Structures are given as C-alpha cells and as structure tokens.
Amino acid sequence: MSVSVDPSITTGPIEGSEKAYQTLPDGARVPFRRVNLTNGEHLDLYDTSGPYTDSHAAIDLERGLPPRPGIVADRGTQLQRARAGEITAEMAFIAVREGVDPELVRAEVARGRAVIPANHNHPESEPMIIGKAFGVKVNANIGNSAVTSSIGEEVDKMVWATRWGADTIMDLSTGKNIHETREWILRNSPVPVGTVPIYQALEKTNGDPTKLTWELYRDTVIEQCEQGVDYMTVHAGVLLRYVPLTANRVTGIVSRGGSIMAAWCLAHHRESFLYTNFDELCEILARYDVTFSLGDGLRPGCVADANDAAQFAELRTLGELTKIAKSHGAQVMIEGPGHVPMHKIVENVRLEEELCEEAPFYTLGPLATDIAPAYDHITSAIGAAIIAQAGTAMLCYVTPKEHLGLPDRKDVKDGVIAYKIAAHAADLAKGHPRAQLRDDALSRARFEFRWHDQFALSLDPDTARAYHDETLPAEPAKSAHFCSMCGPKFCSMRITQDIRDAYGDGSAAVAQAGMDAKSAEFAQHGNQVYLPIEPTLRGSRV
C-alpha cells in the first residue's frame, strides 16, 4: 500500500474478556469474546473485533489481516449456492457464530431474506449474516471528506468501531485518496465493508453530477469490486418522475446519492442511468458476490416528510429492482429511513417486506425527532430499537455529530454503543435465544455485588468502571456488599438477600411454612438485616 498511515490503533482484549475461537473442519476459526466471571462461569459473546482484540495476534497494518480459508471465487454467489442446496464455508462459519443450525442459514439466504456480504476479493473479513432471523446487526459509517481527516484516522476508526461491536463498516470517503483509503481499510478490516460508488464517481467529474455517465460509474464499481468491497449502496430507485414529488418537502432530498442522481435526471431530463443499466450492474455485482444495498435516495430528512409519496414511490421501485437483482443471482438488501416519528415507523417495515420480498431491511436510525442535534445517537437509537423489533436486520448508526460535523473517535464509539443497545433491545424483544443470557448474567453479577463481572459483561467495561470509580475509587469497593448509590448503611439489594434467605424458593407453600419461624429467627438475631461492614471499607473514602 503506497500511502503510509499512523499505526496508533487500539489493540488488546476488552477488559475482563479474552479471545476464544471455535475451529471448524476447514481450519477457519470462529471468534468469540469470552467473559471469564469471578464465580468460575464464563459467557461467550458474539465478537466483531477481529484479531485486534487477540493478545496473541501479530498486527501489521502494512501487510493486512491474513485471509480466511474456504473461499470459492468461481462458483457464484451465496444466494446461488444456497438455492442449489449448498452450505458454504461462510454459512457454516455463521451458523457457529450465531448459534443456529447451518440449514437455517442456507434457507434464509436462499429465500433472499438474509444476505452474506462477502466479496471473493475480501478474504480478510470474517463471515457474517444480515437477516431478521439472526441477531440485529450494526453498521458504522466512517470515511474522510473534502473538509477533514486522513487515511490513518479512518483505519483507526474502523478498528475502533469493530472493537465496540460494529458488524460492518461503510467507507463514505469523498475527498482525496479515496482508493488508497479504501485499500487500507479493506486489507485490515475483519468485517464486511460497504461503499457508495457514486461518491467516488463524482470525484472523477470534479464534483459535477451532470457529467456523470454510466461508463464512468460502471468502471468505478468494477474498481471497487476488484478491491473487495462487500456491499454497495446503489440509488437506482430515484426515478425522474419522482423528483418533483420532493419539491414541497420541508427538507427536500437529503440523501447525498439521491440528490446526485436527482441533479443528473434534472439536467439531462432522462431516466437515471442506474435504472436503465441495472441488469448489467447486477451481472457485475454477482460476478464478485457483492451485495446490493438498494439506497433510499428519497428518504425523509425530517419527521414532517416521513412516509410521503416520494419515499414510498421509490420503495416500490426498489421492490422491482430486488426481483431483477435476484434473478441475476445477486444478493440484495434495502436501505430505509431516516427521520420518522414513532407512530410511522412500523409501516416502513411492513411495506418494505411486502414490496421487496422480505429482503433484509437496513435502516439509518430512524430519528424519532428532529430537535436534538448533538444527541442524534439517542434520537435515532429510539427509532432504531423500534424498527429493529419490527424486523429490520441491520441498523446504520448515527453519531452525536450527525447534522453538525464528521464523527471523531469518541463519536464513533458513542454511536456504536448506542446502536448496540438498540440492536440488543430488539434481540431481547424478538426472543433471540442468546440475547437474554447476557442480561441475566450481568443482572446476577449486579445482585451479587460482583462489580468486576458487571463491568466485564457490559457493552463498555472501561466507561462503566470509570463511572463507578468516580464515586468509590478504592479497590475493596469492587467487592463491597453495597452499591455506590445507597452507601454502606442501607442497601436494597442486601435486604433482598435476606428475603431470599427467609423464603427459600419463593413458592407459596414454603413461604407460609417458613414465615413465622423466620420472623422469630430474624428477631433472635437482633433484627440484623445488614452484614457488618468490612474493616477495609471503614477506612476507605466511604
């Protein structure tokens, strides 16, 4: 790689965890984040962070990550092979990763209800699946712009985003060095990488959308397919006749790709070259097994514009294009809004499923209100949790900087964590078999005052520990039998322990029988509901 980057990325395990692998017959190693608990148990969590969190891995950004085994480049797409009844190496990997039957993986891919974004030319990536039968996934957008940031920063953001749980990343670079930035990211990314090829094509016309041509776009797509991009946003649903439908919107067209295509249609008064050349595009993407992410170029940019004629007209066209892409054996997912008030969110999922043959829905938020710039990771995490519960397969994160600037390292983490929360809340609500294990393990640790375990099981152990230490910094407090809210004198958790001691398994019979006896015993012990405070704690700040 010709441009050198600053290699100051974060490596090493997440606090309280270690890397664990399950090795498959083909030699592929399915990664997990193993949380070793102080009570001797452990919990293996889904792990997106790649070798960067493996204390035994040698990281060399110049060389890139080692390729995974089992890649078959000349036998078509995951969709085609699934239809043929084959359980691919990627499907076997995913089945172990998700804890499901490999046949479920194959069947969902064959039906087009799940996709496996895995370009044959991106062997560094660990296979993952996007579909509503599986865990809800999170994408993190990174990428430099004409205004700010460097290649090194973007590689760092990629590693940082996957450390905290990003399942895919999109490189949305628009400035200089687009090709080189992407190369660094691809060669070092343990997760699938998505792009919006029209951004790079626009750089080639020096920013003039009217000078875009099919040939220039096609060559850009091939360039990116060759590099190993796993999925591509294509705004082929922005048709000439839909453009006027946006004229009276409060915020018009806010999708960058959508507005580029609208400008082109407007200037040439012709149908979008993405739409008229869609068959050829399908053939190209299918050749590399690059997954379509059919973009919602007319998505609403504010709650007032949600679910309007322009948005749903485009969605109908995306439904048409889904069928065409699948007829070419290409994998397809569908992008969704944007800004949608809560009561209009579920309709988006229902309509997408109806029109697009249940192709995986991949939504940006949506933001449930427009009034909180600087907090749009929260406004959108609300919408994201609701839309994921309704069936969205992957959530594109929104950072606190949305509408205000480009995300830095802190914003990337804040965005990823907010979206891991939304995705996990949806997994719980959908009854995902593994989801609640983690909540229960953490809650048990909380109840038993195993602070170290509570931190280790959390989405962000570093921050959880730091917040706890602000109130009770001393190390003995990590095993203290009280929490920092109530202090040592009174603690509700302790009283509950006493109740449990009194009533056993909580059944009515046991309770009745034990009540009088326990009441007497309780009084006999001097009505002591609290354990004596340990001497070490008396001496600490508390």
Next chain:
Amino acid sequence: MSVSVDPSITTGPIEGSEKAYQTLPDGARVPFRRVNLTNGEHLDLYDTSGPYTDSHAAIDLERGLPPRPGIVADRGTQLQRARAGEITAEMAFIAVREGVDPELVRAEVARGRAVIPANHNHPESEPMIIGKAFGVKVNANIGNSAVTSSIGEEVDKMVWATRWGADTIMDLSTGKNIHETREWILRNSPVPVGTVPIYQALEKTNGDPTKLTWELYRDTVIEQCEQGVDYMTVHAGVLLRYVPLTANRVTGIVSRGGSIMAAWCLAHHRESFLYTNFDELCEILARYDVTFSLGDGLRPGCVADANDAAQFAELRTLGELTKIAKSHGAQVMIEGPGHVPMHKIVENVRLEEELCEEAPFYTLGPLATDIAPAYDHITSAIGAAIIAQAGTAMLCYVTPKEHLGLPDRKDVKDGVIAYKIAAHAADLAKGHPRAQLRDDALSRARFEFRWHDQFALSLDPDTARAYHDETLPAEPAKSAHFCSMCGPKFCSMRITQDIRDAYGDGSAAVAQAGMDAKSAEFAQHGNQVYLPIEPTLRGSRV
C-alpha cells in the same frame, strides 16, 4: 436558611432565546422560552427554567424565589375544586402554558386522569400538570447521600436540571442535612418537588428499618408537607404476602423504599404500616394538596423479572389505594418500572390504566436492556419513549451513572436531555398539537442553512454549536450554504433547492409543465447546480 450554600448556579437565557411571559388577569406570569429566528419569525417553547433564565430577574438564593399569586390554601385540593366545577388559578395558568382550553385541564383533573402537584406551602413553583392529555413531562432525581455531595451541589443541580427542561425534581437525599437541603431546594425551585419520606424517616432510626413506626413516619410526612413538598412517593402497595413472591427473582427487590418496607414486614410479620394507616395518610396529604405518587416498591430490577407476579400484585393494590386516596380528595399518580424489555412495555400501561382508573402513570425509564451500565440514559430513553407513546404522563429520568454512582452536573444534563428527547418523541407520536411545530421550524432552519436558528431551536444549543465549531469553527460557516459533512463542493441540500426552483409547488401539473422548460434553462446556465463559494469561505479552514 441556616446552612449557607455555594451560589455558583448558572443563570441567564439559553443561547438564542429570551424569556417571554403571558400575564394573566390575577397577575401571574406564564413563562415561555422565546426563540427569535433570523428570518424574523419566533417560536415560543414550554419553559421549565423559572426566573434563572430571565436576564431581568434578580436571583437571591438566601431569599428564595418570589411567591406566585392566586394561591388558595383553605379550599381543598385541585381534585376537589375541579370536581366542584372550579377552574383554579393553577388550571388557568396551565391552560396557557400547555396551549389548551382551561376546561380540558379542569375535566382531566376532576376525572383523576391528570394531577397538579402544588402544595399550598410551595408558592415558588410555577403550576404544571401531569396527565396523558398534555405534554409528556420529565422528572430529574437529585439529592445527596451518605457517601457524597453537599447542599450547594444539590441546589445547583436543581437549577441546572430545570434549565434543560426538567418539569419536576425529586430530592432523594439520604445523608445528613436532609431537612436543610430540602428547604434550600424548595425555596428556590420553580418546579414541583417530590420526595420519598421513608428515606428521611429511616435516617431518624439511624438506618434501621425495623425501628420504623407509623407515628415516626407520619410526623416526617407532616414535616415535609409543612415545608412545601408537592408530591410524595409512598410504597403502600408492598404487602406482607407479596414479599415471598420476590424470593426467586434474579435481582429481588431493587426499590429502596420497597426493600425498607419489605424488611419491616419481614421483621414484624405484620402488614405494612403504610397500608394499615392509609386513610389517615390521605387526610394529611389532602390537607396540603400534596399529590400521592404511589410507589412501585416491587418493580423489576432486570428484564428477567419484568411483569412478574410480584410486580403486578402490587399494581393491583395500588389500584385499590388509588380509589381510597381519591375518596379523600387527594390527587394520585402511579409509579411504574424499571427494567422491561420492549415487547412487555405496553402491557404495563394498559394494566395500570385498567386497575388505577387511568391515574397518571409515572415511570422510571424503563430500561430496555440490562447490559449497558454507563449508558442507561440511552437504554432507558428507548423504553421511556415507548411507554410514553402508550400513555405514560411523566418520565423519571435515568442518568449515565445509574447502577454505578450518583449523578454529577454533567450526568444530570445528559439524563434530562435524553428524557426530553423521549418525551418529545412521544408527543410527536401522540399528535400533540404543538410538538411538531418545533421539529418543523428546526428542519426548515436546517434546510435553509440557518445554523444559528438550528442551534437555538435545539434541546441543547451550547453542545450543538460546539460540535459544529469543531469541524467548521469560522463564523462565516454559520451562514454557509453547505453543511460540514459534504463540504462546499457538493451539498445535497443545495440540489434540493434547485429542484424546488425547477418544480415550484411540486404538484404533478406544474411539474409536467415546467419540466422541459426548466431542463433547458438549467442547461442554459451551464448546468450550475451550486452557488459560487463565497470568498470569505475560500480563505477559511475549509
């Protein structure tokens, strides 16, 4: 007031806003936050911040805020007067504040579906209403503990929380100087103040719940009524027979008040003195018009325990107590969970409404997952938005420090903003008549690149501006016709402007007619979709 406090509170208007008042015939002044926009328009927003954001107000913490006019202490509660057909001074104030008919206010209070927490002895407070027919409200918990913080910090947090939109605050102090802390807060609080009297009662037994008595509790309640507390959490639904139902929970009893009462019941093997003396308690609260907040002492502390037998058994008892309280003319609201996965949230509202005659529901979150300590303002904002959409009238905030420590100033603001987002998202989803005006005004400002207006209309102008300045610090960028994400060369918002110029009002007829002409005109102008970049911007960092 005998203890002196550090008076370093934040005063002055929120950026881009000024205080505005509508004066009522009785001299009361209904406050609004007036946002003056650069296009000559203005928008008046609901304002909880009191005189502290009025640049003309003289603030003297020693003296306290001036009393409002119109207080009638000897004519019963707002509920009793509403039933008698009276529109009280408080109702008239609230009608203007909420932008609704005074008769709606009276009718909802008479029906018990809304409460006006307004102790006759808290004349410093500006009347507000809690009920599902009105804007969703937000409470912020403050209060010192045995472990940390001082009176001055708590007064500062009260001013700070109301600055960012807290509609009520609860003083949950448990350490020393409980009475004095509360006095400082009450005399200076422009919003209703809630407490949990059992906390202070427990201090009087030196932390031993088994030594609590009805007499000691009653005297504590009267002390707080005399001071001016507007609503009180009473855990009278924790019955002896419910305690064993919690024994097999993952996290037992997590409510502090609930576990105090459970410990008492356990030790004495008698029914809770709150339950057995409830009639007398109603008479006391009604005398001052202190509103009951019937506490959910058995609320779930993790998603595994949500909606279980203990929780819903207590809710049935709260339903009974609601009827008793109302028969005494006392106002009542009902507290709700806690930790609840998304798919179990709505059932809580339905059951509460059914069992408690639609008394206003006042919920803590709920947290939609347990796995994100340090981010529980987000896990719970998700649950809060959903439960508020379903009919919850007031949301008790959760800060990032929940489960880890006591909130500091930053946490208080983060919690309030997250909850203002949840409340506003619910207002939008419920079709609240005024809610979308603000979103639309902000979105128009965004579309028209009126950055100052976008900041001013946001929930937190300071942070929105700071984030924008990180990317584009120069002042000219505040009116730049591009946003910081795309840079000056390409901007989707600009293209939309061009579409609007081309297609007028967006109707099909106009669009058809104008299409060819506009296409030609567009080409004639050299396909220029962008305005020339201003010279000042060429010279700036961009």
